[in-house]
Amino acid sequence: MRRAPKDTAESIRKISRRGVILGGVQLAFAGALGLRMQHLQVDQADEFRLLAEENRINIRLIPPTRGQIFDRNGAILAANEPSYRITIVREDAGNVDDVILRLSSLVELDEDELNRALAEMERSAPFLPVTVAERVTWEDISRVAVNAPALPGVTPEVGLSRFYPRRGDFAHVVGYVGPVSERDLARYETPDPVLRIPRFQIGKVGIEARHEEDLRGRAGAKRVEVNAVGRVMRELDRREGTPGADLQLTVDSKLQSYIQARLGEESASVVVMDVQNGDLLGIASSPSYDPNKFVRGISVADFGELRDNDHRPLASKTVQDAYPPGSTFKMVTALAAMDAGLVAPDETVWCPGHMEVGGRRFHCWKRAGHGHMNLELSLRESCDVYYYDLALKVGIDRIAATAKRLGLGQVFPIGMSAVTQGLIPNKEWKRAERDADWRIGDTVNASIGQGYVLSSPLQLAVMTARLATGTAVEPRLVRSVDGVEKALRGGESLGFNENHLRQIRRAMYAVSNNRRGTAYGSRIIDDAVRMAGKTGTSQVRNITAAERARGVTRNEDLPWNRRDHALFVNYAPFDNPRIAVSVVVEHGGGGSRAAAPIGRDVTLQALFGDDPPLEAYPAKDRDRIREQQERLQQVLRANDTDGRGRA
Structure with missing residues (x-):
């Protein structure tokens, strides 16, 4: 049945009106989208470029070299010595247990330290290195390096560690350093970011503690390129820190x-x-004690012996x-x-x-x-x-x-x-x-x-x-x-x-x-x-x-x-x-x-x-x-x- 010309004209009129409204809406949306794109891509380009760069490049702290302590004649009382350690990256190792088993056949691993390392692996991201052995010898490092193909994820590293050559003679005067604890951080209103570096050490007692600010120095920094999940791809540049101040004591x-x-x-x-x-x-x-034991992490047995001694070797009696x-x-x-x-x-x-x-x-x-x-x-x-x-x-x-x-x-x-x-x-x-x-x-x-x-x-x-x-x-x-x-x-x-x-x-x-x-x-x-x-x-x-x-x-x-x-x-x-x-x-x-x-x-x-x-x-x-x-x-x-x- 044919529609009347009058009805056809009315339908065309309604469709045209709807089209104009729809087209206007689309045009308005396109205009708003264009303005938003201009704002993001032109007006805020610098800000987003910075954000993208920060996602791609991380700034990481470099621990400063701790100042040394000398007696009145220049004899060294607290020194920094090379410290060799072995780290493992869980995701690179694959089967961690197998790798550690092979590593233990080359290097003697302390059971307590190994257990701490395994617990730390569970808490840390899989791509972060975890220390499984500290203060190992150069011979140990050499054996690990030679057998590197059979030890995926294992890396020998070298750093600096505190050493007290006079041992107990100055334990009560110089004191010793140890890892930063939550109690240490609580003493500062705004802690130095370097204190949050894993295993970073600060003075605990004696001159080491009382002159911590002088001895610590200022951290350096390095820029590293990371991927989307935060894994380091390469180092771009670095700025070395300022070493801590050396101290000279009046003691002979x-x-x-x-x-x-x-x-x-x-x-x-x-x-x-x-x-x-x-x-x-x-x-x-x-009596005195060997402060080097505290730097390495004193055993429960050794600390108990010092604590329970009725002559109180831990006390600075002077x-x-x-x-x-x-x-x-x-x-x-x-x-x-x-x-x-x-x-x-x-x-x-x-x-x-x-x-x-x-x-x-x-x-x-x-x-x-x-x-x-x-x-x-x-x-x-x-x-x-x-x-x-x-x-x-x-x-x-x-x-x-x-x-x-x-x-x-x-x-x-x-x-x-x-x-x-x-x-x-x-x-x-x-x-x-x-x-x-x-x-x-x-x-x-x-x-x-x-x-x-x-x-x-x-x-x-x-x-x-x-x-x-x-x-x-x-x-x-x-x-x-x-x-x-x-x-x-x-x-x-x-x-x-x-x-x-x-x-x-x-x-x-x-x-x-x-x-x-x-x-x-x-x-x-x-x-x-x-x-x-x-x-x-x-x-x-x-x-x-x-x-x-x-x-x-x-x-x-x-x-x-x-x-x-x-x-x-x-x-x-x-x-x-x-x-x-x-x-x-x-x-x-x-x-x-x-x-x-x-x-x-x-x-x-x-x-x-x-x-x-x-x-x-x-x-x-x-x-x-x-x-x-x-x-x-x-x-x-x-x-x-x-x-x-x-x-």
Whole structure:
């Protein structure tokens, strides 16, 4: 049936209208698409070109070379040595188990390290290299290289690793490095990106930690071309980083090694200080440990042995530990009394062997008493009652103020870890810390370095140097950073009356050179290097009235950890002071027996720079000293050979 012309015209009109609308929509869409393409391809071309380049080219950090550490004479204490390692890329290896089995027939693989590597492979992308063996020998590297076709994905590599050629001699001073931990990262508000490099190492304790920013340096960078999944295709260019700064310490490594050998396995510490400029020439804690074990990753068994040792080899006893200073504190009490004008050097006090104070009996170490004592005699023979009497006159606040002027109760920022402030108590301290009033008995105890008083071996060395010079000399351990010398601190006058200081020094001279002096048995007889010193013995247990009645148990008859600490401080030469020395032997018994001989030997070694002539020792000691020198030289030669063999 034919449609009417009128209907046909109407249909054509409707189709034309729809076509125009549809065409307009298509035209508008094409226009918008064109504008968008122009915006992307023209207006934002540079931005997208940059994004594409960043997808294709990665920037990767190059670890900087760590700065080295030297002693005052240029001997190396912390070095960087080539370290050979073997890595494996999981996707290139194919069957990892088969490859590792073939590798283990060529190179001895540590089971713990291998297990860590396998666990790391599971967490890492398949194209990233994972270390399966570290610190392998050159022979191992050679065997792997020769058998490379049979070891797909395995690559021998070379890098730098920290090494401490002096091993335990400087463990407590220099410290050691180790892998970055989450705890390390948490210390920084914005961590250096280089810290996130796998297995990157930073200082953990000691100078390595305290001077981390100086030693680390700045990372370099390399541009590498990667494919779509991030695999490296080739290296385009690189910019080497800035090496870390070298550090020079004030310590004499030869003297330090001697001190460590002289202390042996004693739980003890020694500090040797230049009294003129504060340089620490020796600062040794015993027993020590090999820091190289921590760099490589110490085993559970080795760490457990160090941790459980009752002589605490991990502790830096010279700065970290604080002890009752015992009779080495008596110079402080005497100087406080003279400075206050409350006692004259020739004024005497009667010592019957004890003193009654506040209904309590305070004993002298000499049960029968010393009789009439003045300043020089009381220091020479270490009478306690004399200082009890001084304490009642001068009071704790003046004693505490004098102690702090002499360097006790202060933190000296020398760069070692966990430097203690010690404790110089007074009335305000006891109210704040113990919520109790200060008692007169507290003052009596403090006058002889007992009770609440605590001092580190470093502080005792500073005290001795200040008594010897009358100046506020401060200790210095880092001599220079990258060749720039660190400024000396202190040196101004302490403001003490010089006549009072001379009285103290003369009494200390008598301690070491008078027949009745407590350190006479450890005297130096060479007139050019005679020393002035003071022995000390600090109790670590209470002695009951019942024990005193039946006789105080000798240190030799007590368990080691209940024996008294032995202390000795000295400076030399007496007429022209050059060095101050402090010695603490934990649970060593009496200071005159255990600490003074060490102090005398270290003093002579420091002054002569080598084994001193036997003529400096009393004639009766020379055969024993000769044998001791020969034995210690054997130890030093063995340690030097072992250390240099790895350098």
